[in-house]
Amino acid sequence: MEELPLKMKKSFSKAKEMIESSQDIKIYSHNDCDGISAGAILSTILDRHEKDHEIEIVSLDKLDDLEIEHELTLFSDLGSGQNVDKLANNSSKILILDHHPPLHDLNYKENVSHDHLEINPIHHGIDGSYHVSGGGLSYFLAREFEYYDLSWIGVLSAIGDMQNSRTGKLEGLNSIILKDSIDQGHVQSINDLSLYGRQTRPLFVALSYFSDVNLPITNNRTESIALMKDLGIPRKIGNRSRTLSDLDNVEKGKLFSELVKMLSKEVPKRYIPHVPKLVAADSYEFMMEDDHTFLRDASEFSTAMNACTRNNREDIALEILKGDRISALDELEIVSKEHRRYLAQNIHKIEEEDMITSMDNIQYFDGNGIKSQVVGTIAGMILSYGDWRKPMIGFTQVSDEDEALKVSLRCSRLLAYDGIHFGNIIRKVSQSVGGSGGGHSVACGAYIPYDKKEEFLTKFNSTITGMV
Numbered sequence: 001m002e003e004l005p006l007k008m009k010k011s012f013s014k015a016k017e018m019i020e021s022s023q024d025i026k027i028y029s030h031n032d033c034d035g036i037s038a039g040a041i042l043s044t045i046l047d048r049h050e051k052d053h054e055i056e057i058v059s060l061d062k063l064d065d066l067e068i069e070h071e072l073t074l075f076s077d078l079g080s081g082q083n084v085d086k087l088a089n090n091s092s093k094i095l096i097l098d099h100h101p102p103l104h105d106l107n108y109k110e111n112v113s114h115d116h117l118e119i120n121p122i123h124h125g126i127d128g129s130y131h132v133s134g135g136g137l138s139y140f141l142a143r144e145f146e147y148y149d150l151s152w153i154g155v156l157s158a159i160g161d162m163q164n165s166r167t168g169k170l171e172g173l174n175s176i177i178l179k180d181s182i183d184q185g186h187v188q189s190i191n192d193l194s195l196y197g198r199q200t201r202p203l204f205v206a207l208s209y210f211s212d213v214n215l216p217i218t219n220n221r222t223e224s225i226a227l228m229k230d231l232g233i234p235r236k237i238g239n240r241s242r243t244l245s246d247l248d249n250v251e252k253g254k255l256f257s258e259l260v261k262m263l264s265k266e267v268p269k270r271y272i273p274h275v276p277k278l279v280a281a282d283s284y285e286f287m288m289e290d291d292h293t294f295l296r297d298a299s300e301f302s303t304a305m306n307a308c309t310r311n312n313r314e315d316i317a318l319e320i321l322k323g324d325r326i327s328a329l330d331e332l333e334i335v336s337k338e339h340r341r342y343l344a345q346n347i348h349k350i351e352e353e354d355m356i357t358s359m360d361n362i363q364y365f366d367g368n369g370i371k372s373q374v375v376g377t378i379a380g381m382i383l384s385y386g387d388w389r390k391p392m393i394g395f396t397q398v399s400d401e402d403e404a405l406k407v408s409l410r411c412s413r414l415l416a417y418d419g420i421h422f423g424n425i426i427r428k429v430s431q432s433v434g435g436s437g438g439g440h441s442v443a444c445g446a447y448i449p450y451d452k453k454e455e456f457l458t459k460f461n462s463t464i465t466g467m468v
């Protein structure tokens with residue numbers, strides 16, 4: 001069984017003391033599912049101790065020259081990679097819980113005059129991409145207070161952060177969080193087909209969204225329905241379309257074998273060993289939520305949290321995570337619907353107007369006008385209309401006020417299984433054109449100066465020659 005390293009455990013107990021001894025507290029957390037989950041856990045801890053606090057969900061470019069005005073400032077799912085304590089004074093207390101590459105080492109706290117504690121798994125030789133997320137670290141703090149009931153949010157944050165994307169399951173410190181949530185009766189882990197929309201999408205729709213490799217069923221509902229028919233899998237229960245969660249194990253087995261067969265025919269030989277991982281993975285179900293709602297499945301839940309952050313409605317996401325459901329669920333429904341409409345409209349436009357340009361090793365589109373918060377989501381969805389063998393890169397202006405370019409990349413999981421890490425590549429290439437970037441192997445992004453697009457593309461294309 002995994003265990004928290006003793007040094008980290010001690011840091012969490014120190015963090016607990018910092019919270020207990022402070023009255024006026026500010027939380028900054030990252031504006032994605034992981035960051036929101038982290039913030040919700042921290043805010044719940046503070047609520048339970050009746051500590052006055054403010055929470056602000058921010059993007060990474062908002063952390064320069066941050067005023068430190070509160071007795072204790074908490075940074076979660078961010079802070080390690082930014083100089084957030086630049087304006088701290090002698091009486092400031094700063095606590096950072098982050099899993100991104102740290103700027104400073106563990107001795108840093110000795111060199112500053114304020115009270116400074118940074119907890120980052122990377123300082124302890126623990127992987128921050130697959131073994132623990134920002135929300136996971138917040139949960140380990142909650143665990144010091146014996147708030148095991150918050151563990152399900154730690155599971156959600158890990159899924160939102162794609163910590164399971166290497167092996168299809170939660171591993172490392174994440175497995176401690178998962179065990180707590182299972183012991184609480186809040187989560188069940190189910191080995192299942194790895195199709196998005198287990199609870200809410202009709203199965204034939206879920207199948208048509210298969211996009212890691214272009215199959216006959218990709219973007220083709222007629223083919224997806226035909227496939228189910230061939231396998232003897234009924235499409236409906238009464239008037240309702242069946243979802244993946246309605247299938248029994250025999251049906252799932254048939255579908256699994258057929259998908260593996262279809263994929264193995266389609267992919268180059270060196271990818272074949274990775275095919276089963278594309279088709280099956282562990283899913284995590286929230287047992288306290290109703291069947292056939294997006295709240296029941298961790299992956300669908302995380303999409304809804306992201307829809308909130310992409311539309312600047314972090315308030316709704318926080319309310320839902322903290323258990324204040326009544327009006328928040330209605331609002332979430334409206335935000336999600338508008339979000340889906342916006343995505344569909346833009347995907348349609350890119351496809352209709354033939355906006356994808358192909359280079360030797362990459363493909364890209366100019367998303368001029370697309371909101372920068374969703375250009376990554378759109379890049380991922382448009383992948384199925386391009387060539388799955390190449391990463392898809394989308395560009396758009398950061399905002400009306402800022403003409404710099406936001407760059408987002410998405411690619412088939414097969415490329416990552418083959419060993420390529422686009423997060424590291426985009427970091428280097430963006431830095432070489434005067435920007436910054438990073439992220440996961442299959443989903444990452446960067447900010448670059450507005451006149452560096454061509455140079456970025458040329459460099460990116462040549463950097464990965466021979467890799468894809």
Ligand SMILES: [Mn+2]
Pocket residue numbers: 034035077099133134135161
């Ligand atoms: Mn994170």
